[in-house]
Amino acid sequence: MRSTITRLTLAAASAAFLLGTAAPSFAQTDASAPAAADTAASQPLTKAQKRAQTRAQHKADRKAARAKNRAELKKLEDNGYQPSQNDPNYPQNLQNAQKKANAAGGASQ
Template sequence: MKFKQLSLFVISAGIALSLTSFSMSQASAATSDSAASDSTMSKQELKAQKKADRKARRATKNAELNKLEKNGYNPAGNQSNYPQNLQNAQQKAAGQKPTNAPAVAP
């Protein structure tokens, strides 16, 4: 009686183990497929792509900062009214009339 129970347990454990290893092998295959698509780009191409992305982000940031500076925001100036003076410049840049409400501490 105990031999039958033990053999059923061993068989069910073996099936569970094989199903687990099968799902892991599928996950590993999916990972290797994505790695293969990444490896189609050479290191130099990947480096050039990252450099282009950095330059684009920097250009966007600089353009936004220049737009705010043209509308009255001075990051190096007096920051006693920091959130309000930035918000005023953002509203002015968006074509809205700036509100001169006092800054509220968070």
């Protein structure tokens, strides 16, 4: 008889605990969800988050700069510049390719 009462008490206590922890999650409405998101967004960033954000920005900037440089080099190569060539007329060939590229760019605009 005593073990039955102990088991029933344990079962009732477990059920009360589970219902007590589950009730607050059901009490939230859709209207309270955006408010929770606003409070999280308004909190200041931690050092690690700031560092990660800064690194991501630098990575994006470097990626954009590399893409711009590759596009410019491709444009010059298409207009006759050959950077791998050991040419004594290096500056003149580069300037000629730049003039052609600018003339082609100006004509297409």
